[in-house]
Structure formats: C-alpha cells, structure tokens
Amino acid sequence: MFVYFEKSGHGCHSGMHHGMHRGWGRHARHWGGRDSRGEGRRRRMFDGGELRLVLLKLIADEPRHGYDLIRQIEAMTGGAYAPSPGVVYPTITLLDDMGLIEARQSEGAKKLFAVTEAGTAELDANAELVATLIARLTALGEDRQKTDSSSIRRAMGNLREVLMNRLREGDVDADMLHRVVALIDETAQKIERLSPR
Incomplete structure (x- = not known):
C-alpha cells in the first residue's frame, strides 16, 4: 500500500509571490513504488505547485471551502489519498493572495471561494498539466476500487x-x-x- 503525505505549514510555498505561479509543477514527480523489501514507500502525491492547480481546478468547477476540497480529493481517490488541512488551508490563502480565487459567499461559518478571471486564465495556461493531475487522482481511485474489495x-x-x-x-x-x-x-x-x- 502506498502512503501519500504532504508537508504541512507555510514552508511548502516559501518564496512564492504574485506573478510567479506560471507553469506550476511543470516537472511532475513520480509517485508510488516499492522499496527493496516490497514495502510501500512514503511519497508526496503532488509537488506544492501541482496541488495548487488541483485546488484551483476544483474551485473553478464550483465554489468550495477548505474541508470540501479535502473531501472531494479523497472521494476522487476512493479514500486512498487526502491532503492534510495543514497543506490545503495555507494553499487556499496563497491562491487568494495571488488573486486567483476570492471569497464570494459563506456557508454558515465556512467561507466559500470561487475562481476569478485570473484563476481561469491560469487554468487555461496549464490545461494539459491540470488534466494530467486530475487523471492521476481518478486513476488512483479506480485502482483502489479494483483492489479494495x-x-x-x-x-x-x-x-x-x-x-x-x-x-x-x-x-x-x-x-x-x-x-x-x-x-x-x-x-x-x-x-x-x-x-x-
């Protein structure tokens, strides 16, 4: 079984600022695999930039809050992977600071974010990578379904x-x-x- 993890905290996007998000995660990291003993290795599912694109895509699909994003990714992978709140919430803040998303409405105490025109342009500029990342999640969910009977x-x-x-x-x-x-x-x-x- 593969164990996926993400670094938590704000360090995952240190050095990022407005205008530096073009081409995030261009070099996708290989994930999954086994060590010499046949045991699952701990691998990061996404580089920081790749996760930002995934969250941006999900928010573009419909306005979402942080917990909903975690739940949606977990559902897509059949429960095999879910990013931690310590990664998702700072990334949402970063996307907001970059002007790619904005708070438009609230669902109770939860703030819902929607994509901006700049966010849509960012997704268009990285459409091929976004499709690859979403396909990665979907494939993981399909694989989990096949093997988790x-x-x-x-x-x-x-x-x-x-x-x-x-x-x-x-x-x-x-x-x-x-x-x-x-x-x-x-x-x-x-x-x-x-x-x-």
Whole structure:
C-alpha cells in the first residue's frame, strides 16, 4: 500500500509571490513504488505547485471551502489519498493572495471561494498539466476500487489465518511446506489467467 503525505505549514510555498505561479509543477514527480523489501514507500502525491492547480481546478468547477476540497480529493481517490488541512488551508490563502480565487459567499461559518478571471486564465495556461493531475487522482481511485474489495480482503485474511495456524502446528514438515507453496503458486497462476466474463 502506498502512503501519500504532504508537508504541512507555510514552508511548502516559501518564496512564492504574485506573478510567479506560471507553469506550476511543470516537472511532475513520480509517485508510488516499492522499496527493496516490497514495502510501500512514503511519497508526496503532488509537488506544492501541482496541488495548487488541483485546488484551483476544483474551485473553478464550483465554489468550495477548505474541508470540501479535502473531501472531494479523497472521494476522487476512493479514500486512498487526502491532503492534510495543514497543506490545503495555507494553499487556499496563497491562491487568494495571488488573486486567483476570492471569497464570494459563506456557508454558515465556512467561507466559500470561487475562481476569478485570473484563476481561469491560469487554468487555461496549464490545461494539459491540470488534466494530467486530475487523471492521476481518478486513476488512483479506480485502482483502489479494483483492489479494495471487502470480499477479497476477507479471503486474503482467511488464507493468512489458515497458513499461520498450520505453521504453528508441530507436524508441519518440509514436504507439507512444498505442497502449500505449490497450491499458492497454482492459485496465483489461475487468478492471473482469469478473464472477465
């Protein structure tokens, strides 16, 4: 499982000021992967500039507040990723300071932000990158949906428990271990050869 994280606090956009936002995140960072032990590595889902574009795009779709932005990204990824409030709220402030969004209405105590003409122009100038970033989120959600079936998790947990119980027994010899491994390998091969009906 990949673990995605974002740096929190205002340091993620130090040195940014008006007029310096053109071409944000032009060099997209690779994300996901596994280390030499096969464990998920911690990777940032977005560079700071890339996240700004994603938030700007979502606000352009409809006026939103900070929590709604977090919730929307989490929904798009099927719960696999959600930016932290410590990253989202300072980024919203930055977008507001840059004149790319503005507060237009309130939903109770929550301030809703809408895109400005400058924000729309920024999205148009980075349309290809924005489409790539949104596709990244969507693909992550589709992948999560394929691999996060509750029935599959139950079956995998059942297999693990059976294996652990048998291995704890004192009568497990090398021949039995070889047969268990052969069964698992055979099942894996059958699953790999499955095709949709």
